[in-house]
Amino acid sequence: VQLVESGGGSAQFGGSLRLSCVASGTPFDANRMGWYRQAPGKEREVVARYTGGGSTEYVDSVKGRFTISRDNAKNTIYLEMNSLKPDDTAVYYCSRLYGGLTFWGQGTQVSVSS
Numbered sequence: 001v002q003l004v005e006s007g008g009g010s011a012q013f014g015g016s017l018r019l020s021c022v023a024s025g026t027p028f029d030a031n032r033m034g035w036y037r038q039a040p041g042k043e044r045e046v047v048a049r050y051t052g053g054g055s056t057e058y059v060d061s062v063k064g065r066f067t068i069s070r071d072n073a074k075n076t077i078y079l080e081m082n083s084l085k086p087d088d089t090a091v092y093y094c095s096r097l098y099g100g101l102t103f104w105g106q107g108t109q110v111s112v113s114s
Contacts, residue, residue, distance in 0.1 A: 001025045001103040003094045008108030011084050015112070019079040021094030021105060030070040032097040035079045037090035037110075047092070048079060061087070084112045 007019040023033065034049025034057075048058045048068035056068055067080040081088065089112050094105040 001096050001098050003096055003103060003105035005092065005094045005105040005108040008092060008110045010111045010113065013085060013112060013114045015084050016080070016082045017084065017110060018081065019092055019094075019108060019110075021077050021079075023075050023077075023094075023096055026096075026098055028072060028075040029098075030072065030077055033070075033077050034095050035068060035077075036093045036095055036104075037088075038093070038107075039087075039090040042090075044093070049095075050077075081110070084110075086112050086114045088112050 002024045004022045005019060007017060009017060011017050031050045031052050035047040036044050037047050038044040046059055047062055048056060048066055051057050065083045070077045089110060091107040091109050093107045096103045
């Protein structure tokens with residue numbers, strides 16, 4: 001399983017960014033994929049993920065601002081992030097559950113300034 005994230009960077013308060021994660025090595029199944037983040041000094045937390053049957057789940061702090069989506073033809077999931085806040089600053093990771101194991105991408109830094 002290989003996961004490659006892109007799209008991170010710097011944004012100002014209220015700005016937007018879109019993250020992409022291209023998956024390879026296994027048949028694509030977005031229902032086993034999601035986005036996590038880890039801020040300095042904090043534990044990694046789920047941001048948004050698919051929970052099966054196309055349903056999605058978001059952490060409360062991003063509801064209404066972030067949207068997870070997928071493009072099966074491109075083996076890609078996305079995270080559209082709007083109304084960004086400094087608290088959204090973190091390294092964002094794409095994840096894939098496969099064979100009972102969780103695989104991670106290398107992470108992409110998102111920095112939001114006030």
